[in-house]
Amino acid sequence: MDRRNFLKFGAALGASQGLKLSAANANPTGFDPNKGVMGQPHHAAKAKRVIYLYMAGGPSQYESFENKPVMKQMHGQDLPKSIIGETRLTGMSGNQSSLPVAASPYKFAKHGQCGMEVSELLPHTAKIVDDIALVKTMYTEAINHGPANTFMQTGSQIAGRPSIGAWLNYGLGSDNPDLPPFVVMRTKGKGGQPLFARLWGNGFLPSEYQGVMFRPENDPVLFLNNPPGINRNSRRKVLDTILKMEGLKSAELADPQIDSRLAQYEMAYRMQSSVPEATDFSKENPETLALYGEDVKKPGSFANNCLMARRLAERGVKFIQLYHQGWDAHGGCPGGMKRQCGETDQASAGLIMDLKQRGLLEDTVVIWGGEFGRTAYSQGKMSATNYGRDHHPACYPMWFAGGGIKGGTSFGETDDFAYNIASKDKMHIHDFHATIQHLLGINHERLTYRFQGRNFRLTDVHGHVIKKILA
Template sequence: MDPIQEYLKLETRRQFFGKCASGLGGMALASLLPNAVVNALESQAKPRFGGLPELPHFAPKAKRAIYLFMSGAPSQLDLYDYKPNMGKWFDTDLPESVRMGQRLTTMTSGQDSFPIAPSIFEFKKYDNGGDGAWISELLPHTGSVAEDLAIIKTVHTDAINHDPAITFFCTGDESPGKPSLGAWLSYGLGSENRNLPSFIVMNATWSGPKGAQALYNRLWGSGFLPSEHQGVLLRSQGDPVLFLSNPEGVNEKTRKQMLDTLVELNQELYEEVGDPETHARISQYEMAFRMQTSVPELTDLSQEPEHVLEMYGPEVKTPGTFANCCILARRMMERDVRLVQVFHRGWDQHGELPKNIRNQARDIDQPSAALVKDLKQRGMLDETLVAWGGEFGRTVYCQGKLSPDNYGRDHHPKCFTRWMAGGGIKGGIVHGETDEFSYNIVKDPVSARDINATILHLLGIDHKRLTFKFQGLDHRLTGVQEEARIVSELLA
């Protein structure tokens, strides 16, 4: 297929006639119903902008989602995967019967031994309405919402280095260039707010050592999908979005005239060459103009009640902090943004883990719990999915020098912990079991692809049916070769 044909496939005849049919069908149905019924339906249903006519495939449990991504890989051993018997193994070599020759990074492959480093942190068992959840002393606020969480202790992935591992979770593939989760949701489900992007990203500041793993905009990019579906990065300094303010000497009326002229020129270009990316540019110009009003209102916390701000912690009013990002995420959910993704870096703790993880946990503990509580108090948690976690876990053995109160951990993709809440998730459960060393999974494994398939399912999407043809393949978020499953045990 030549490039022109490939572009033209972006808006298929089936999609075009589907949109027309749904519109005509709606008008026909409305003409047959009593006015009272029509008005009731109109008052309950929100308009949708964009999206595929056949989506959602079934009634969704969640209408929107917040993805709290802990970049750098938080240590499951020090946060969620309690191993009380590790103390007796201190500084002894990890048995080969446990390691079984599993892949190592270049940072520890040259070590002569693999000394076990038990966590120095105390754990508390929280009543979660089930068997109880063991959570580290570092996360007391998270423990307070244990009844709302599905804690998954047996997540695993293939990638052992940060960039491919983060790329895998965010786009479904270790290689760059694929659409992100948010881009797939924007493409498939569209938006219910024409004044804000359907997919917004924030990079929070962090308290750990600087020099954390870089995050690239391809992690929230649109890949081969139309570019209008890429995530919009909300900045903490200057304009929240680049070029949001009018240039000096240009008023709102002049700016609108400039954008209208650009739209006319782009429309002529589209009629000439038929490039769907031209349509994307038109919609982005129009969105940019509407965001001049909607974004400042979104980021203004002056009307938030003081007791709500206090719930998120002392840093909530400081732009760019994780607390500030979390309350903004809640405000975006109120405004029907489809997906908000918050990245928090600094979790790559190869050395001095006890000191650094304290700071990291302090950053995210209270705001994460406040976000769940806030959504629940507002009656929004049932329709809002919240997901928390990193790209892989950390090893039970120490990287480098070990002392009783100081250690570092290497990358470990074979088992790590994530949690989900709200939006169709069964709260108060702990799913899966790892071995005594938190090194191997012994019960109920959950792959990175399974996580993405489950997220799509909760939003009303069959992951096998949300596809996009590119370079001769029907691509999907969960891959075209390896199988993914919906983790039904997590569903309410």
């Protein structure tokens, strides 16, 4: 073996030893990609899977979950400087001579046995409040969409880290070897801030841990079907030959990227049968379809993707993420929020009801939320019925439901303008990641990966499990 390959072998050996040392209770018989590097959870898990409804763009808390009567009294007046304090403002509104308070025109009412207040724009979410934990005091340091989305999904504002789904895939493996453990879907035709593959990428983890994009077109996964003239038996023979040839190269070089590539080839072959079955809605009954609303019949709609998420969840997919863009509301906020809620409210609630009636909600965590909130003041000119809202990272809402979550819970309080956190109960993004991992049986401090000389984890050197929202 020449010096270069010897060093590669040593690096690969060191990396593999790092994996075993960093994950307690590793499989003593060797690494099994279906079980994940942990072999078994660090502690008893409350949930087996996650469905993450990601509202990209930053939904406004004022038209959804935060009813602030003081804002109605001060509508049009400048937001007090004592409230603004040292809060970081964007360049889009930070140079305004006036920051007028913009009160929502929409009504709020209390719902459920828990009495949670919800906007009239979310009548279906109002029906499931006893199943959800509403966190009003999420916060982040990121103030622009790119870093904020990256932070929310990877635990760092700087690109290059593995996404939360990739970490779960790496640690826990798969519950169904015929489907990818990490699936991503985007609502078709939605504009707004761009989304990048790094949000569901593997970062420095091996490439088999990245999310697989499902599309609404005829081929849900690109390049999965055989080209003309190639049948399944021929494909199997080609793959078997590749496995033998690459196996020889792997033995010579000890290159983990070769093993990753071969694992992906095999997964693609199995998905040729599993994906068409999972994406076939023909046997869904009318009562189930009605839970999600009329849009469920439109491939690529948010409702259609929610139903797909339930089908993937019941087939053992561990992390399913739905991106719905268009929540950015620098202008026309009242109308924009009404439109966005109309596209997502029924399907989000319908997903919870559908999971619940099938007995899946008790071990499935469902998450709803975006990358930050919006400002209490109007960006630009405002009228009696129209205004815009800028980015606001200091506090914003998210809700959780399902496996291990205490339903009917409201966590954290904000001030009279929902502009600052007014309680000790708050959840940082690192806390969010720690809590989700905890629900799936992972100690966030122990699941690490050695890269460039140090052990990395999703929560970096931060994060606490927020126990007050746990059952």
